[in-house]
Amino acid sequence: MKATRDWFGEALVEVAGEHDDVVVVNCDLGSATKTLMFKETFPERFFECGIAEANSIGVASGLAQEGYRPFVASFGHFLTGKYLEIFQSVGLNDSGVVLVGTHAGLAIGKDGPTQMGLRDLALMRTLHNVQILHPADGDETRQMLGYIVDNHRPTYLRLCRQPQREVHGPGYRFVFGEPDVIRRGEDLAVFTMGGMVEILLDSLPLLRAEGIDPTIVNVSSLPVNRASVERLAREHRSVYVVEDHFVKGGISDELARILLEMEERVRFGGWGVEDYGQAASPADLYERYELDVQGVAARITNFFRDRDRER
Structure with missing residues (x-):
């Protein structure tokens, strides 16, 4: 079993091999968000902004306006905590930024409520042009990444820290919005x-x-x-x-x-x-x-x- 953040890291490298417009804007959490695999494979498409989610969102929005598909990865609590920057730079501009929020829910454990992604859906749901995706296993994660890179809508991808087993059979096909x-x-x-x-x-x-x-x-x-x-x-x-x-x-x-x-x-x-x-x-x-x-x-x-x- 793997966490969906692990499946994301692997799938991101796969889709980036087929889409030259995919870039990563990192917030000094590459090990936790699993974007280091991307850095090792595509170092020229990896931009480290440090512990600065607000700045990273602005950088990513600019890259999106120039035709790239940027992925900004951080803990979901930290990333969506920069709601004003998301509203202004991503929402209002309809920028094709993929906000990747990891460590959703209670599973971060002893780090406590200052780092738990427990209010991220509530915040992102208020932005009418942001699509939200939260996979249940590795297969769904991979299919979601394929869907995300094929469109340039503002996106919030929510990922878990805890290992999860596969819950889908071989015939599953992800369709956005479909229960x-x-x-x-x-x-x-x-x-x-x-x-x-x-x-x-x-x-x-x-x-x-x-x-x-x-x-x-x-x-x-x-x-x-x-x-x-x-x-x-x-x-x-x-x-x-x-x-x-x-x-x-x-x-x-x-x-x-x-x-x-x-x-x-x-x-x-x-x-x-x-x-x-x-x-x-x-x-x-x-x-x-x-x-x-x-x-x-x-x-x-x-x-x-x-x-x-x-x-």
């Missing part, structure tokens, strides 16, 4: 993204023991296709969201806007991080926030049982 049904069930649709896909799959034995048969949906790109979400909601009548992100501003909010505008009534709930985060080992943090296998299964079970009591 990816990982596993088909009958009782309710559970939406998630990134590293939480694996957690949900591992929770299935516990859910089956409670008589719950969920559909698991990987929302790996935003904005999500409204018609597809509505179809899944109609099929299940109950929708739950699990995300390694603040409960506010993430995919819960993305889906809730769609569901509230449907004529049909759909029961909706969700779970994520309700405070600023804490510092501890990743395992302890996921347990504390009920985003480990047992916690997720318990949250979904309680939601499902509450539905039955309401009938």
Whole structure:
């Protein structure tokens, strides 16, 4: 197993071999963001700006305006923390910059909330012309890189630190905005993204023991296709969201806007991080926030049982 940041580093070198316009603007975190492989292969296309995300975003925007496809890589918390620079240089100019935010969610562990990417989706979702992508495994990461270099839209690529196993079969094809049904069930649709896909799959034995048969949906790109979400909601009548992100501003909010505008009534709930985060080992943090296998299964079970009591 590898982290999606590792798969990204390898895939970036592969696509850069076929696209001369791909360059990297680095923020002194090449080892952590896995851009050093690119530097070793294409040193003349690698620009080190140091610990200066704001400047890096401006440099990348200028490169994009000149026809390059620049990738700016840093921790997601640091990178999206330069929201003003992203808004001004990337958003307003519609610059084809790829903002690569690694260390999404709680998995950075003991480094704590000052470095956890827990509010990045909320920030990037406010920029209407920025496409957001968050892969669940290596295959999806590689396919996303192919998609990204074939267009010049402003992009936020969210990546995880923790190792993740492959969750897709050989026939999977990434389609931007399309909800990816990982596993088909009958009782309710559970939406998630990134590293939480694996957690949900591992929770299935516990859910089956409670008589719950969920559909698991990987929302790996935003904005999500409204018609597809509505179809899944109609099929299940109950929708739950699990995300390694603040409960506010993430995919819960993305889906809730769609569901509230449907004529049909759909029961909706969700779970994520309700405070600023804490510092501890990743395992302890996921347990504390009920985003480990047992916690997720318990949250979904309680939601499902509450539905039955309401009938």
